[in-house]
Amino acid sequence: MVVIKWKFQWRRIFWQIKEYIVWKYTQAVLTMRSLTYNEHMSHGYAVDCMLEPIFWFVDNFAASLGKVFVFCVSVLTAAVVVISYWVGLPYWWQRDPYIATFLVIFGNWLLLNIIFHYYMGVATPPGYPPNGSMVSQAASICKKCITPKPPRTHHCSVCDRCILGMDHHCPWLNNCVGYFNARYFYLYMVYMVVGVTFVIIGGVDIGYQVLWLNDTGGIIPNNDPDLIGHPVRMNQSGVLVPVKVIVEYDSINFPREHDLPVPPITEAQRICAHPWKRKAVIFMAVTCVSVFFALGALVIMHGRNISNGETSVEAHINTTLRKTQKTFKNPYNFGREKNWKLFLGLTQGRTFLRHVLLPSAHQPSGNGLVWHTVHNVHEDWP
Numbered sequence: 098m099v100v101i102k103w104k105f106q107w108r109r110i111f112w113q114i115k116e117y118i119v120w121k122y123t124q125a126v127l128t129m130r131s132l133t134y135n136e137h138m139s140h141g142y143a144v145d146c147m148l149e150p151i152f153w154f155v156d157n158f159a160a161s162l163g164k165v166f167v168f169c170v171s172v173l174t175a176a177v178v179v180i181s182y183w184v185g186l187p188y189w190w191q192r193d194p195y196i197a198t199f200l201v202i203f204g205n206w207l208l209l210n211i212i213f214h215y216y217m218g219v220a221t222p223p224g225y226p227p228n229g230s231m232v233s234q235a236a237s238i239c240k241k242c243i244t245p246k247p248p249r250t251h252h253c254s255v256c257d258r259c260i261l262g263m264d265h266h267c268p269w270l271n272n273c274v275g276y277f278n279a280r281y282f283y284l285y286m287v288y289m290v291v292g293v294t295f296v297i298i299g300g301v302d303i304g305y306q307v308l309w310l311n312d313t314g315g316i317i318p319n320n321d322p323d324l325i326g327h328p329v330r331m332n333q334s335g336v337l338v339p340v341k342v343i344v345e346y347d348s349i350n351f352p353r354e355h356d357l358p359v360p361p362i363t364e365a366q367r368i369c370a371h372p373w374k375r376k377a378v379i380f381m382a383v384t385c386v387s388v389f390f391a392l393g394a395l396v397i398m399h400g401r402n403i404s405n406g407e408t409s410v411e412a413h414i415n416t417t418l419r420k421t422q423k424t425f426k427n428p429y430n431f432g433r434e435k436n437w438k439l440f441l442g443l444t445q446g447r448t449f450l451r452h453v454l455l456p457s458a459h460q461p462s463g464n465g466l467v468w469h470t471v472h473n474v475h476e477d478w479p
Contacts, residue, residue, distance in 0.1 A: 223275025
């Protein structure tokens with residue numbers, strides 16, 4: 098009986114402690130909710146509060162860092178071009194001058210488009226609502242600017258102003274991507290991906306010989322005095338070392354003479370033997386592969402948005418609307434072909450060959466203030 102009594106008492110004490118802990122926890126939760134309660138409280142609101150330091154950093158430093166990013170893009174692009182001419186052109190010229198000529202023409206066409214579209218993306222304003230004038234179509238009032246917002250217009254916290262047809266703020270352009278420069282931004286990414294793919298394909302053989310074979314063909318870099326006069330080979334660590342020469346003798350112990358031609362030194366062997374060229378090839382490989390995957394993913398993502406007739410901001414908003422409203426349809430989606438023509442500005446007789454494959458500074462049709470929708474489109478609309 099005594100044992101049963103003690104078990105009962107311990108069980109009662111355990112439940113009392115448990116109830117006390119649960120009560121204190123509930124009290125703390127209720128106190129926290131009462132101190133932070135407002136009509137906007139939700140998980141999204143809590144996340145925004147926690148991310149406020151990041152937003153503050155972006156708002157205050159993104160504009161300054163944008164100039165640094167533009168400088169970095171320019172330097173990296175110039176470095177890739179210089180290395181291509183310094184390392185790649187002599188290699189291909191020795192292999193086949195005709196192929197080398199084609200590569201130079203094709204590569205410079207890509208380079209021209211990359212430079213043009215990047216410069217236009219940086220220098221072209223994305224488009225802003227007019228100040229001090231009436232807006233014929235106002236979707237809402239901007240809470241920060243306290244001015245009417247045309248359809249598809251959003252406020253950029255970095256630029257601290259509303260942007261027409263805003264897609265996002267790009268620090269690599271040090272500019273917002275909006276109605277008037279979205280085409281430049283997207284075509285820059287497309288031509289950059291094609292360009293790095295071109296460099297990767299053209300340099301894959303060079304990279305293979307430099308990174309895996311390390312065959313110098315007996316070339317002594319920098320006239321190393323310890324190796325002059327000796328046949329050399331490159332060991333597994335990439336260091337040139339002398340090798341022993343085995344000479345065959347005939348029956349009367351005289352060296353056997355021969356007239357066999359000495360194989361010429363290839364440009365790939367010169368690259369392997371040159372320490373700075375080897376480092377340049379490695380730098381090119383890392384840079385081009387990184388850009389290929391990074392910008393390639395962005396090209397696919399933005400291409401999907403263009404096909405759906407929406408910007409990145411609208412894609413996020415429309416995803417939420419589709420979950421809450423099953424009948425929701427994007428009013429600016431005119432079909433894939435029409436959406437791409439509108440985005441690329443292929444209206445009013447413009448052609449893909451002249452205005453996409455070649456640099457073109459044509460502007461999109463319209464002014465970014467008034468938008469056609471699938472409900473009010475006219476038959477004569479391009």
